[in-house]
Amino acid sequence: MSMKRTIIEIKSLYKSYADLQVLQGLDLGIKQGETITILGGSGTGKSVLLKLIAGLEKPDQGVIKIGTRDIVPLTEQELIPIRRKIGMLFQGAALFDSLSAGENVAYPIREHFRLTEQAIQRTVREKLSLVGLDGIEDKMPAELSGGMKKRVGLARAIAIDPEIILYDEPTTGLDPANTQRINQLIVELQKILKVTSIVVTHDLDSAYTVTDRLALLHKGRIAMVGTKEEFKASAIQEVQDFIAKKIVD
Ligand SMILES: Nc1ncnc2c1ncn2[C@@H]1O[C@H](COP(=O)(O)OP(=O)(O)O)[C@@H](O)[C@H]1O
Numbered sequence: 046m047s048m049k050r051t052i053i054e055i056k057s058l059y060k061s062y063a064d065l066q067v068l069q070g071l072d073l074g075i076k077q078g079e080t081i082t083i084l085g086g087s088g089t090g091k092s093v094l095l096k097l098i099a100g101l102e103k104p105d106q107g108v109i110k111i112g113t114r115d116i117v118p119l120t121e122q123e124l125i126p127i128r129r130k131i132g133m134l135f136q137g138a139a140l141f142d143s144l145s146a147g148e149n150v151a152y153p154i155r156e157h158f159r160l161t162e163q164a165i166q167r168t169v170r171e172k173l174s175l176v177g178l179d180g181i182e183d184k185m186p187a188e189l190s191g192g193m194k195k196r197v198g199l200a201r202a203i204a205i206d207p208e209i210i211l212y213d214e215p216t217t218g219l220d221p222a223n224t225q226r227i228n229q230l231i232v233e234l235q236k237i238l239k240v241t242s243i244v245v246t247h248d249l250d251s252a253y254t255v256t257d258r259l260a261l262l263h264k265g266r267i268a269m270v271g272t273k274e275e276f277k278a279s280a281i282q283e284v285q286d287f288i289a290k291k292i293v294d
Pocket residue numbers: 062065067085086087088089090091092093094
């Protein structure tokens with residue numbers, strides 16, 4: 046792999062909820078333009094890690110550098126320009142049910158930018174088209190299939206042209222055809238938009254399809270990070286267990 050600069054640098058990250066220690070000194074560096082998958086069993090802290098990177102929650106301790114800036118000490122106000130760089134596809138890809146597909150995609154644009162209505166509608170059409178959903182602006186979420194909802198969620202995640210996209214379980218609950226379609230989209234968006242992507246999944250097949258590198262979260266730390274080949278050849282017990290699906294949901 047070429048010498049790319051590190052865009053996200055996580056050092057000694059700790060996060061607990063009451064007695065539950067979720068992240069326990071996690072270190073991870075993510076390179077600009079790569080797609081990295083975070084793997085791990087259910088409840089290991091994958092979603093928590095994404096929320097910390099997105100600045101939606103604060104860690105107890107540690108450093109999360111995005112670009113050159115540690116976002117941990119930042120106030121809500123100071124986080125606004127950072128959040129503008131990050132698109133997130135939440136677990137479940139929950140859309141606002143009372144808003145049309147188009148308005149769901151327009152939502153983050155309206156939140157972050159002052160644009161003319163015409164410019165907003167143009168961007169909405171462009172983003173929906175990128176995920177293969179031309180002309181569905183006026184449909185309500187209830188009229189869409191599960192796979193289509195995920196794709197609207199994806200269009201919403203890229204609506205503000207983020208530098209970083211966080212995907213939380215993008216294919217969970219989808220049938221194989223839709224899973225493949227979403228995985229393909231992640232790869233395509235990566236190529237077209239040149240973004241850095243972090244994909245959380247417990248699905249090893251999806252990870253192998255979309256990823257430059259894989260990281261396994263285990264007991265609050267990254268047990269292993271490396272390429273698909275390095276991952277498969279790893280002698281680390283947790284990695285072998287995960288591949289053997291001994292650690293599953
Ligand atoms: N806001 C919260 N309050 C209390 N416990 C939480 C909260 N968020 C997550 N947890 C707990 O932290 C652990 C890790 O959660 P999560 O990151 O969602 O796991 P996963 O790896 O499945 O995404 C789980 O045991 C979960 O119950």
